[in-house]
Amino acid sequence: MQPDIFVIADRTFSSRLIVGTGKYSSPAVMVRAHDASGADMITVAVRRVNISDRSSARGPREHSEPSSGAESLLDYIDTAKYFLLPNTAGCYTADEAVRTARLGREAGLSHWVKLEVIGDEKTLFPDNEALLDATRILVREGFVVLPYTTDDPVVCRKLQDAGAAAIMPLGAPIGSGLGIQNVNNLRIIRELARIPLIVDAGVGTASDAALAMELGADGVLMNTAIAGAQDPVAMAESMKLAVRAGRLAYLAGRIPRKLYASASSPIEGLVGR
Template identity: 60%
Template sequence: MGRDGTDDKLIIKGIEFSSRLWVGTGKYRSNEEMAMALEASGTDVVTVSVRRVDLGRVAGSLLNHIDLKKMKILPNTAGCYTVEDALRYARLGREAGLSDMVKLEVIGDEKTLFPDVIGLLEATEILAKEGFIVFPYTNDDPIMAKRLVDAGAACVMPLGAPIGSGLGIRNPYNIKIILETVKIPVVVDAGVGTASDAAIAMELGCDAVLINTGIAGASDAVAMASAMKHAVMAGRLSYRAGRIPKKLYATASSPLEGMLL
């Protein structure tokens, strides 16, 4: 096993991801801060949203601040509460962008932003049949993860905690069961608030972590992007290295032989 992770590429449907930290582009204080945070994070995949062009003013394109030679653009369907809306945004995102990837969200309610998994399943199936590479944002529910696989999902993106909550991985046991249930990559999406949360997700064996608010909302977003990068790398390496089992009682690290009587 390589110790720097270079032999440990994540590949989804033939697309190679050099970073296991995926980063959202919302909520930064400025495009300049976002660009610096993306650089510090070392990511090569960023999520974006599809919205109306403001006809009243000529705005600079978000993409002018993203290195398109390095970054893969992953359009989301954030803000969609129905299957129809999610399909519409996914199709527009594909046309605006350059790939078939979509981070599919069908949201259930405004307060929790939890996914409406019934709508999500339906939209996943339709979009997969249309040739999309579907990354559905889902609950930490192993059965739903299995259903999403059957519907044609390319990976599953269970939430760690509600979007923007920073509560971390609230149900690591379910995430672990999802990892044992599905053969496709598992990417924790939402809830990661600080570096240790990201490390925990990766130590569980997740394939990647997607973070937006946890970075963009930090007092120093660029420093937090760097912290998340290191946490994801450390967590992944720790997972691959194979941790020691937890035990209730001590086991001496130093030999007993040769001690003075």
């Protein structure tokens, strides 16, 4: 079999699983889950530094306890080992998302962005019109844009044409754990995609990730399925194996589905006939 490498833009990744950094019970659990996942790209959010926590910092320094704001997520991420993918989660307009992407670029070390422009609070479905606008702006500015989108083949084609580096349709709403809801749309998107196809959001358990990969996704991005599991470290490992298993099954080429049985054992030489 050919070496199975995963390339987005100009970067090669050893793992097809991309994991998040949100919702973990503690940084220690997150660190162990990241390790168990085998992922080499992890997503982070860009947020305002909490200034009120720091107002006391203007007075005499206290040495007893650091203010909560003094602790940084980056204290727990080995940036030599993991590639950081800043997101624009929580942005509701193209303008907010573009500003956030630019800030993420300065805070981090790369010009990559997981682009989210949300259109609805309850479903967290993307506003695809604003998403396309923001994609075009950021591509022009030299960003590697990975847009989170609905599983709509037409929107995916437009994002691809707009210069996105990958297309990232949802399997189901963010954090829902419902699994892949529209298998056939993903099949169609697989056919039209000339850039990496990453299923982003909706995975609940290992079989969901395996299914996404069996359908031909190039990668899977998830956060809640691991961070929210009762044992996030064990779930991270199961996702690593599921993504690998699904990928191998896709490359191996599954048998066609048939309505009736087809015997596995020879029908000749049966005893007593």
